[in-house]
Amino acid sequence: MLAQQRQEAILHRVRSAGGVRVTELAGEFGVSDMTIRRDLEALAERGLLAKVHGGATTTRPGSTDEPGFAAKSVRQRAEKSAVAAEAARLVTAGMAVALSAGTTTAELARRLAGVPALTVVTNSIPVAEILHRSGRPDQTVVLTGGVRTPSDALVGPVAVATIRSLHLDLVFLGVHGMSERAGFSTPNLLEAETNQALLAAADRLVVLADHTKWGTVGISSFAELTEAHTVVSDTGLPEPAREVLRASVTELLLCEVAA
Incomplete structure (x- = not known):
């Protein structure tokens, strides 16, 4: 087993059990304690787990923890760039699409x-600003309005009412x-309601999620895995997660990340 494969398996074990012991992992993988400690x-250097005496534990945030947009923008930058590039291939001229709030979107x-000739509906202030700065006259950008969250999403009844009146080809949701x-x-909680409205307005749901999102659970679920048509992630996604997603969604796209 390659080091990367072993580390993916270890990370999956940590996220599933909440913690692991060095001696148990060494016996399971048939390697030395020192090799497991290096793994x-x-x-830990990538922020995916926390080392403790004799093992490691999860660093998963609480279910209501919501980092700001600036804080999230520095995490997994290479993965987000690769995922976004792959997702962009799904968009063609003349479409009406929605982009939810988030650093990947x-x-x-x-x-x-x-x-050209693209209509973009978004509840994200940064997304609207990016498209506005492009200055393309044949694009239409619809900003929903609503109450601003720490992640620069616009949510609440104003946002939901705007979205419910629209019909879209694709919705791209960051999670x-x-x-x-x-x-x-x-x-x-309010962002979950807004995401549900976006999902209901579109013919297809495309979820953008780098591999670190697997195993993380927020306080409010807004869709089952089976409700996504396409999930775009990266090759760091653990094999068990790939198996679950391939059984649940129509299409799983995995991107190579530039070194």
Whole structure:
């Protein structure tokens, strides 16, 4: 087993059980304690787990933890860029699409700035600003309005009312977390309602989620895994997660991440 494969398996174990012991992992994988410690160190340096005496535990945030847009924008930048580039291939001229709030959807907006005759509905202030700065006269940008969250999403009854009056070809949703048990989730109750409205307005749901989102659960689920037509992630996604998603969604797209 390659080191990367072993580390993915270790991370899946940590997220499933909440913690692991070095001696148990060494016996399971048939390697030395020192090798496992190096694996845990590598995962800890990426912020994926916390090392403790004799093992490691999850660093998963609380279900209501909601980092701001600036804080999220520095995490997994290479993965988000790759996911956004792959998602942009699904958009063609003349479509009406929605982009939810989030740093990955903001990356997608940068790649859609050159698509002609595009209509974009969004509840994201950064997404609207990115498309506005492109200055393309044949694009229409609809900003929903609503109450602003820490992640710069516009939510609440104003946003929902705007979205419910629209009909869209695709909706691209960034997610706080995804899991087999909770589906797609968010730490913000009002954002969950807004995401549900976006989902209902579109013919197809495309979820943008780098591999670190697997196993994270927000306080409010807004969709089952089976409600997504396409999930775009990266090749860091653990194999067990791939199996679950392939059994649940129509299409799973995995991107290679530039070194």
